[in-house]
Amino acid sequence: MAAPSEPITRAKPAKRVSIREIARQAGVSTATVSMVLNDNPKITQATREKVRKVIDRAGYQPNRIAQSLSGKYTRVLGVLLPTLRHALADPYFGELISGICDRAARLGHKVTLESAKPDFIREKKHLELFDRRFVDGVLCIGFNDRHVFLKDFAKAGHPMVVVNNQFDSWGVDQVVCDYRSGTDQVMTYLQQLGHTKIGLIHGSPDVFTSRVIIDVFKHRTPELDDTFLEDGHFTEEHGIAATHALLERHPDLTAIFAGNDKMALGAMRALSLRGIKVPEQISVVGFDDIPYSKFVTPALTTVHLPFYEAGDLACERLIQRIRGKNDRINETLSTHLVLRESTGIVPRA
Amino acid sequence: MAAPSEPITRAKPAKRVSIREIARQAGVSTATVSMVLNDNPKITQATREKVRKVIDRAGYQPNRIAQSLSGKYTRVLGVLLPTLRHALADPYFGELISGICDRAARLGHKVTLESAKPDFIREKKHLELFDRRFVDGVLCIGFNDRHVFLKDFAKAGHPMVVVNNQFDSWGVDQVVCDYRSGTDQVMTYLQQLGHTKIGLIHGSPDVFTSRVIIDVFKHRTPELDDTFLEDGHFTEEHGIAATHALLERHPDLTAIFAGNDKMALGAMRALSLRGIKVPEQISVVGFDDIPYSKFVTPALTTVHLPFYEAGDLACERLIQRIRGKNDRINETLSTHLVLRESTGIVPRA
DNA sequence: CTGAAAGCGCTTACAG
DNA sequence: CTGAAAGCGCTTACAG
Numbered sequence: 001m002a003a004p005s006e007p008i009t010r011a012k013p014a015k016r017v018s019i020r021e022i023a024r025q026a027g028v029s030t031a032t033v034s035m036v037l038n039d040n041p042k043i044t045q046a047t048r049e050k051v052r053k054v055i056d057r058a059g060y061q062p063n064r065i066a067q068s069l070s071g072k073y074t075r076v077l078g079v080l081l082p083t084l085r086h087a088l089a090d091p092y093f094g095e096l097i098s099g100i101c102d103r104a105a106r107l108g109h110k111v112t113l114e115s116a117k118p119d120f121i122r123e124k125k126h127l128e129l130f131d132r133r134f135v136d137g138v139l140c141i142g143f144n145d146r147h148v149f150l151k152d153f154a155k156a157g158h159p160m161v162v163v164n165n166q167f168d169s170w171g172v173d174q175v176v177c178d179y180r181s182g183t184d185q186v187m188t189y190l191q192q193l194g195h196t197k198i199g200l201i202h203g204s205p206d207v208f209t210s211r212v213i214i215d216v217f218k219h220r221t222p223e224l225d226d227t228f229l230e231d232g233h234f235t236e237e238h239g240i241a242a243t244h245a246l247l248e249r250h251p252d253l254t255a256i257f258a259g260n261d262k263m264a265l266g267a268m269r270a271l272s273l274r275g276i277k278v279p280e281q282i283s284v285v286g287f288d289d290i291p292y293s294k295f296v297t298p299a300l301t302t303v304h305l306p307f308y309e310a311g312d313l314a315c316e317r318l319i320q321r322i323r324g325k326n327d328r329i330n331e332t333l334s335t336h337l338v339l340r341e342s343t344g345i346v347p348r349a
Numbered sequence: 350m351a352a353p354s355e356p357i358t359r360a361k362p363a364k365r366v367s368i369r370e371i372a373r374q375a376g377v378s379t380a381t382v383s384m385v386l387n388d389n390p391k392i393t394q395a396t397r398e399k400v401r402k403v404i405d406r407a408g409y410q411p412n413r414i415a416q417s418l419s420g421k422y423t424r425v426l427g428v429l430l431p432t433l434r435h436a437l438a439d440p441y442f443g444e445l446i447s448g449i450c451d452r453a454a455r456l457g458h459k460v461t462l463e464s465a466k467p468d469f470i471r472e473k474k475h476l477e478l479f480d481r482r483f484v485d486g487v488l489c490i491g492f493n494d495r496h497v498f499l500k501d502f503a504k505a506g507h508p509m510v511v512v513n514n515q516f517d518s519w520g521v522d523q524v525v526c527d528y529r530s531g532t533d534q535v536m537t538y539l540q541q542l543g544h545t546k547i548g549l550i551h552g553s554p555d556v557f558t559s560r561v562i563i564d565v566f567k568h569r570t571p572e573l574d575d576t577f578l579e580d581g582h583f584t585e586e587h588g589i590a591a592t593h594a595l596l597e598r599h600p601d602l603t604a605i606f607a608g609n610d611k612m613a614l615g616a617m618r619a620l621s622l623r624g625i626k627v628p629e630q631i632s633v634v635g636f637d638d639i640p641y642s643k644f645v646t647p648a649l650t651t652v653h654l655p656f657y658e659a660g661d662l663a664c665e666r667l668i669q670r671i672r673g674k675n676d677r678i679n680e681t682l683s684t685h686l687v688l689r690e691s692t693g694i695v696p697r698a
Numbered sequence: 699c700t701g702a703a704a705g706c707g708c709t710t711a712c713a714g
Numbered sequence: 715c716t717g718a719a720a721g722c723g724c725t726t727a728c729a730g
Binding site: 016061062063064065066068069074076085087088089090091093094095097098101102105110111112113114115128131132133134236240265266268269272273290291292294295296297308 | 411413414417423425434437442443444447450451454459462463464483585589614617618639641643644
Binding site for chain 2: 699700701702703705706707708
């Protein structure tokens, strides 16, 4: 009457073998084993093989806590986010973090997640990350100019790179997507379609990239005043509200450009509630190219940002910096427009 | 001619003070400092204060690498995910991980992210996590019955809890949302509205929770055969395809129930492409209550799953288990229906 | 209640 | 090219 599938018996974790035991079995010193482990070229091929054999047989794995204590590195990278909850629920951050983690894994590093809430900063936990040797370096995502604590890392000489945001005057290491070019492409496209009355729903101007979008937009539409702009705070909710506000002021709008896809989705929602057809009556353009943007009706025209690649590159550069490279990191990744269904030629009056 | 904003000068990281230095300054032994640090009750109030003062003045922070090497714990938890990229771009995982990270931080633990790709498993990296002392325990998210490697942790005696999936026959520790009750609520509601021709777009049946939904659905609609079911593989794309397939077979369908919101969103997209009105002609119900579901038009009726709470609870329980608690972890969190706009009374024929 | 000593498991000069 | 020894910065029995 055996149960159809045996529950697993929980064993006591086995005692791990140490480097000393390997040294003993191989008849060498622990120094030699250590050097074999670290591919130190001083070791002869012969002893290298002899020691490897013992290591493999014993299934020995070096304790990385001990390695970190003796050595210089923890081989752990921190990812700092403002609020974890919304950040992680967001495809934008998801791509960024995936890029970081994949690259880190390939370069033999672990990644730890940290949410930099106000009290985290107040208690200087961001510096504790280094002082207590939790990490060798950090990547910062989703912060803005008001987050002055970001300067602390450089001041203290700790490797840190900002991903997909800019703090040019701070002289901080950064990897960003080209928001300027992306915005330029959108404006060119909308103007080619004949649109002149265009509303902009931008993200919070605390964020440098939002300011870039606003800046380019204004340059490309000198005839439009600030009543054509509205803050959508990066969210669907505010995207909806912003759309209503814009349309109250300018019922003759023929296009809405949003600083991210979530706000664009909010705009489409608002337009649909108002019985306005997209793109027949109003065109909508987003920014980011999150997965959902393909699945809404009409599918959203937007700018593709290489978030995964940005995370990947930032991580690679950070590790180089940890290893002693000293040039300032300041990379820009190119972006491109993705045409879908939410945009069309301007309707005739 | 000073620059408007000085770029930061990158300092050399300062030399950290050690416990020995604190001991010297306080005129006690390192053992005493250590005991003060760990709130050991053996220490007198007087010496405790004396030592604390020196610690504060020096801004001393214990090196946690050294602490881990001497002590029993690393105070690091691993979060294991199948594929990072899609997982993190998904609100479902985002909530789960936020719940885990927040709780971990409150209990003084760090969280490291690990993507369990096929070669990760093949190279036994999941056990290396423990063998090399990267973590004290792991939380597993998004796996299914084919991921037999999950048994390895329990076999080796390593603390592991599965979050929001079930492996009942494996006897593994788990924290899950109540899919059974959620599905039951959906079926009751749809049947109250008069629907009898209901199509089910379920997630992959490898996943236990998908099987629960299928099981309840069949029990509640004994008159419907398997042609009313279609696999939507948890994605929007397949949700679209599944909807078309279902409607080809049953043009008289009046309701579609999807095993997650993404597939439900796909269904709405497909219906819209076919010119079918939701909910006037067909009602749509999702599962998960991801943020987007409120912002589509019509807003999606769905089942709310407490993902954040599941992550939080799983993390708390895992830490208890690490600390020596030995009871099997098997918790279920309740779910509830959220009525929005995508459902309505059955249309008369 | 506190101190001296050993030990955690590695790496890294330094001899030879 | 390899070994003996010191050291990384803590914690934990063990004396006293």
